[in-house]
């Protein structure tokens with residue numbers, strides 16, 4: 001028996017939100033034409049030492065360390081600074097710091113806004129390496145971490161807050177389990193006790209405007225859609241308030257966090273086509289998610305634009321579009337081994353971590369997942385899909401073959 005696919009959210013045209021970014025992204029970060037002409041794209045400049053004609057000039061430039069200006073290679077390079085301006089505009093913030101990976105964006109942001117004796121609240125659905133950093137590393141410096149259920153309401157959240165809570169961290173939707181969070185509520189709770197709200201906005205790039213919803217610090221793994229071709233590792237941290245920029249920039253300088261010129265250049269290039277890639281990938285992912293939800297071998301699909309996704313109402317209220325990454329939970333009775341055999345047999349979906357590239361991927365969810373709270377744990381065999389730029393009919397046919405080989409009790 002086919003289940004009826006959910007149609008409630010079809011009033012929002014998936015992929016249309018990205019189209020609104022197309023003009024901005026096509027023009028952002030390009031060279032301004034000089035009188036003698038210049039290439040469209042900026043040059044890559046590699047370097048460590050920056051030389052000056054006089055000591056006075058060097059000292060004057062040193063005072064520009066907070067201004068996205070060239071001071072020393074470890075404090076940024078011209079392409080990095082251009083990328084920082086583009087990401088700040090895309091996220092709707094004032095200043096961006098680019099760092100060497102998406103994970104470093106999470107860790108540098110936490111180090112910038114926490115000190116020994118502080119309390120950190122992480123959502124239970126947080127990206128695994130962020131959890132690991134808090135539990136293994138921050139704990140050694142006297143930062144206490146608690147894990148709150150990602151969809152906790154105000155009263156439940158209050159029970160997790162402590163007098164020394166300095167950061168509430170959010171990730172919406174959550175890694176692997178895709179719970180969409182109530183960001184304005186989290187912002188109110190944080191600001192009510194003088195804490196900051198940090199958001200890992202990687203899934204929501206371009207689709208969720210963090211600063212209009214009360215976020216103080218927005219984190220991006222540029223590795224994903226911005227770079228977009230599975231060939232770059234890079235991250236970004238964006239803030240809105242001058243005092244947050246001072247704290248973030250100081251931490252980045254003190255930690256030696258920066259982005260290599262080649263990685264920044266490839267990311268600037270990737271951004272030029274991000275709107276068209278994402279529009280296509282978001283449409284294909286939504287179509288595939290709806291089709292999978294109708295299949296008897298599938299118990300549920302965790303795609304924020306589907307009403308069955310935990311926190312769908314927050315997606316509908318706060319997001320302009322969806323992304324191309326979602327989760328699938330198979331029907332009871334389908335074993336982990338049968339699921340893995342199916343994933344192994346897919347022709348167009350490679351097996352691999354990361355996402356946001358042009359290529360389709362699958363990754364088993366169950367097995368490596370850590371959760372403090374039972375809620376949200378997939379009950380059956382589960383996996384994650386990253387939808388690439390292939391034709392959606394081909395992707396669906398690949399899954400039709402795979403699902404047909406699964407025995408459903």
Ligand SMILES: *Cc1c(COP(=O)(O)O)cnc(C)c1O
Pocket residue numbers: 101102103104106127171175200202203221222223224233234235354355
């Ligand atoms: C991939 C990812 C990161 C880490 O990015 P890397 O560049 O791979 O280090 C952080 N947060 C989220 C949500 C991610 O998906």
